[in-house]
Amino acid sequence: MFTTNATVFKNYINGEWVRSSGDHNFQSVNPANKKDIVGVFQASNRQDVDRAMEAARQAFPIWANTPLSKRADVLLKAADYLEENLETFATELTREEGKTIGNSRNEILRSAKTFRFYAVEGQTITGETFPNDDPEMSVSTERVPLGVVAVITPWNFPVSIPARKIAPALITGNTVVFKPSSDTPLIACRIIEALHHAGIPKGVINFVTGSASEIGDSLVAHPAIRAITFTGSTSAGVHIHKMASLTTRTQMELGGKNPLIVMDDADVALAVKLTIKGGFSLTGQACTGTSRVIVMERIKESYTRQLIEATRRLKIGDGFTEGVDIGPLANEKQLNNVLKYIQMGEEEGAQLIYGGKRLINEEYRDGFYIEPAIFTDVDPVMRIAREEIFGPVIAVIGARTYDEAIKIANDVDYGLSAAMVTNNLAVAEKFKKDIDAGTVKINRTTTGNLMNAPFGGLKKSSTSTFRESGRIGLDFFTQLKTIYTGY
Numbered sequence: 001m002f003t004t005n006a007t008v009f010k011n012y013i014n015g016e017w018v019r020s021s022g023d024h025n026f027q028s029v030n031p032a033n034k035k036d037i038v039g040v041f042q043a044s045n046r047q048d049v050d051r052a053m054e055a056a057r058q059a060f061p062i063w064a065n066t067p068l069s070k071r072a073d074v075l076l077k078a079a080d081y082l083e084e085n086l087e088t089f090a091t092e093l094t095r096e097e098g099k100t101i102g103n104s105r106n107e108i109l110r111s112a113k114t115f116r117f118y119a120v121e122g123q124t125i126t127g128e129t130f131p132n133d134d135p136e137m138s139v140s141t142e143r144v145p146l147g148v149v150a151v152i153t154p155w156n157f158p159v160s161i162p163a164r165k166i167a168p169a170l171i172t173g174n175t176v177v178f179k180p181s182s183d184t185p186l187i188a189c190r191i192i193e194a195l196h197h198a199g200i201p202k203g204v205i206n207f208v209t210g211s212a213s214e215i216g217d218s219l220v221a222h223p224a225i226r227a228i229t230f231t232g233s234t235s236a237g238v239h240i241h242k243m244a245s246l247t248t249r250t251q252m253e254l255g256g257k258n259p260l261i262v263m264d265d266a267d268v269a270l271a272v273k274l275t276i277k278g279g280f281s282l283t284g285q286a287c288t289g290t291s292r293v294i295v296m297e298r299i300k301e302s303y304t305r306q307l308i309e310a311t312r313r314l315k316i317g318d319g320f321t322e323g324v325d326i327g328p329l330a331n332e333k334q335l336n337n338v339l340k341y342i343q344m345g346e347e348e349g350a351q352l353i354y355g356g357k358r359l360i361n362e363e364y365r366d367g368f369y370i371e372p373a374i375f376t377d378v379d380p381v382m383r384i385a386r387e388e389i390f391g392p393v394i395a396v397i398g399a400r401t402y403d404e405a406i407k408i409a410n411d412v413d414y415g416l417s418a419a420m421v422t423n424n425l426a427v428a429e430k431f432k433k434d435i436d437a438g439t440v441k442i443n444r445t446t447t448g449n450l451m452n453a454p455f456g457g458l459k460k461s462s463t464s465t466f467r468e469s470g471r472i473g474l475d476f477f478t479q480l481k482t483i484y485t486g487y
């Protein structure tokens with residue numbers, strides 16, 4: 001047990017805030033200042049998971065039969081609560097995850113909007129009717145909830161990712177056991193608080209904090225589970241997918257190695273702006289973040305020069321400081337991993353032409369800060385060009401033709417997001433068809449997705465089963481019954 005003055009937060013099981021039966025804790029720290037302990041959380045164990053599962057299992061038939069408008073009311077009230085507490089929660093999000101306060105406000109507001117969106121969209125779910133030869137029979141389908149759903153989420157969007165899973169799960173009548181990332185349990189806890197405040201019945205949402213090694217397998221292989229909606233790394237996704245039983249539906253949103261292709265005719269200033277926004281905002285910690293820029297050789301030098309100039313102007317610092325563009329990396333493991341890849345890039349023979357050093361002077365000493373890094377002379381076979389780094393590191397790769405650029409872009413295991421900068425509509429049209437990515441953008445950043453549009457990856461970026469977000473995001477949480485009625 002840690003001794004600290006920080007508040008101790010509990011699990012939420014069967015409508016009550018409870019301690020873990022093992023009474024072990026862990027700390028969540030501020031990545032901008034590791035001496036700042038944001039909170040102390042329950043290091044849960046298998047018994048805690050079992051209790052949460054049992055609560056969710058028992059609540060399921062009651063919640064599934066609760067009128068849809070009442071389920072919607074809970075989501076709407078939870079959205080109100082998030083908005084009413086915007087400043088407090090945005091502050092906590094920046095303190096716990098490190099993103100800039102503006103980004104934190106946007107995330108809280110987007111999460112509230114997501115709850116509202118599914119409160120309405122969830123009411124439009126319908127089945128189909130099927131014509132048949134028997135004049136005294138009707139045949140139709142009905143959508144029914146699955147049962148207990150496990151929601152497992154990462155730290156980089158610790159409110160909006162859970163929101164886009166929990167809201168559609170609940171509105172369709174499922175009950176939930178939610179395990180957040182251990183790097184951002186406080187802000188995840190606020191989602192539960194919002195639902196509790198909104199009057200969600202006991203057992204419908206349950207919240208268990210703790211490490212993947214301690215509770216991961218007992219959660220995903222639990223016999224009560226009917227679905228797992230997971231967002232995180234591909235390696236964890238592969239493991240969870242294997243652990244899931246035949247009767248457990250899975251939705252895995254995983255890593256990326258997202259390319260931005262800059263064509264000969266591109267507006268270079270725009271290409272630079274999109275690179276900075278896609279690659280460095282959120283300190284490069286977005287699954288759709290730009291990590292490879294494939295540039296036509298003819299403009300590569302001018303693009304690279306302008307990219308360095310623009311990167312030099314970026315302000316690095318605490319997310320609360322006015323004008324800061326890049327906050328710290330979210331945790332020490334992230335810092336070490338990103339530094340490892342930067343060193344690897346140099347060892348592989350790529351040229352580090354800008355940044356890439358850990359920042360250690362007074363202002364940065366207690367946080368996980370690095371300078372954004374730009375590599376040139378990157379060969380597509382290098383690991384920095386193929387593996388997800390999840391930090392502010394850009395690999396600039398030259399290409400002579402469109403075909404070569406597409407070949408490089410597609411020659412990785414991932415297929416989450418990809419963008420092209422061009423003014424040539426014919427090339428843009430061809431790109432939409434040729435690129436292997438679940439999100440394709442023209443003259444926009446690889447990052448960002450609309451709440452009301454489908455989101456998900458191809459190849460190892462996703463299980464390619466069910467999309468998240470938008471109306472289609474409801475599909476994962478329901479299954480079909482086909483009903484034949486003779487009369």
Ligand code: NAD
Nearest residue numbers: 153154155180181212216217232233236253254255256287
């Ligand atoms: P992670 O895979 O380490 O952890 C994600 C979550 O899964 C955490 O809650 C973690 O505790 C849990 N987890 C890990 N192993 C588990 C196991 N064996 N059983 C049960 N739970 C387990 O990822 P992270 O470091 O938190 O997040 C960064 C990763 O997330 C990056 O790879 C990024 O690309 C990915 N990501 C993907 C999307 C997307 O929509 N595709 C969005 C955001 C982040």
